[in-house]
Amino acid sequence: MKNRTLIRILVLMTVFIVATSFYYLPYYVTKPGSAHELDPIVEVKGGFDDKGEFMLTTVRMGKANIYAYLIASIKKYEYIYPVEEIRNPHESDEEYNLRQLQLMVNSQNHAIEVAYKAADKPFYYNYKGIYVLNVYPSMPAKDILKPGDRITAIDGQEFESSEEFIQYVGKKKKGDKVSIKFIRNDEEKTETIPLMEFPEMPGKTGLGISLSDDKEIVTDPEVSLNTDEIGGPSAGLMFSLEIYNQLTEDDLTKGHPIAGTGTITEDGEVGRIGGIEQKIIAADKAGAAYFLAPNDQISDEIKEKHPELESNYSAAKKTAEDIGTDMKVIPIKSFDEALKFLNSLPEK
Missing domain, CATH: 2.30.42.10 (PDZ domain)
Structure with a gap:
């Protein structure tokens, strides 16, 4: 009799846990993602090889059920955001995902344009x-x-x-x-x-x-980027560096594993991104020796409204110190500044 009662309790608890895991709260949870080597993602036809590697970094994000919410509320470097801070007003999940994928496409176009300009290679837009x-x-x-x-x-x-x-x-x-x-x-x-x-x-x-x-950007030589379901514009800087590195004979990596993040404009300016702390953790786990972080400037007006806000570089450096990594965090404002740093690296 006791065994039957225990089994019923266990079954009811299992049903309850499964049922509640599919009930989503009006929040998103983000956590450290992963670092992806760019060699398999970016291919310039007839491009040059490198001895090291460039890596883009990601943040994992999903809608929060009660268990994800509770775990994120006690774990360091897992963050909880209300839906309205992630999605635009009236935006559905489908629209949000499409917007992120389109932002990635625009980011790729900017990265290709910046790299081909720097390498003095021809391109045009359709x-x-x-x-x-x-x-x-x-x-x-x-x-x-x-x-x-x-x-x-x-x-x-x-x-x-x-x-x-x-x-x-x-x-x-x-x-x-x-x-x-x-x-x-x-x-x-x-x-x-x-x-x-x-x-x-x-x-x-x-x-x-x-x-x-x-x-659509058309280039000579051809370049292709296979990003699958990676969304958002934050890989722009790393795309541009990988493309440029394949277009030019000298190897920017000098044999080092180099991760980073940052949006990029057509003019090569590097911009602020979200989840910098979580990307530092992803890069450290992947064994990166250097991390290129946007060195964005926060205006006095924004500081007045959000005194807790700090630059990507400052937050990245604090996180690196907190987790005790040997990875060096490098402040970057532009594509040219990234090239200057990479050209100064010693051969590994």
Whole structure:
């Protein structure tokens, strides 16, 4: 009898644990991810080999169930964020994931452009249209467009950038209608959409979408990046260094394992990213000797609102000291500054 009761209790506890593990709280949990060698990810046709390796670093993130939330609340370097700090207002999980993947595509384009400019190699862009990132729920486009659609023309006109598209729509008035040509799943469609004011922005008229340029960079020699499901723009700096290293004969790594992070602009400026502390831990576990960290500047205005905020480099250095790693953290503001440091490294 006692054994039966015990079995029932165990079964009920198991069912309870399984059931509650699928109940998600309105929070995300982030934790240290991993460091990925860039040699298998980036390939320049006919490119040069290196003796060491460049690595991009990632953060693991997922929606929090009660157990993940409790664990993260007591573990160092696991962080809890409310949903509204991760996703944009009205943004679904699908839209968030699409936005992250598109940010990665833009980051790759910037990295390729910076590397090919520095190596004095030719490239140009093929503009493909406007990539739809989000569709606002109370706006006219909600019933017609979907995240991932590519708009190729409006009122029969094609554009060379999303800025031109926004300027054209911005001249329209509430109630005006526009003809949108777009591609979904390789099928071309044309629909007419009326314009409305945004509920949160009275006086601003639009379709009700957030967007990004959808363009393809063409290079000589060819370059390909296989990023799978890695999203976001934070690998821009490391992509640019790996591409440049394969384009040029001298090996920037000098035989060292080098990790890092940071966004990159078309002009080669390195920008701030999230999860720097967790990326330091990932790089240390992967055996990196050096970590290139964005040396961003925080304005007085932002410091006044968020006095606890510190630069990526400062946070990275503190984390490295806290975990007792021998890995050296290097402050980087630009692609050129990264090259200068790497060129100063001794051969291993």
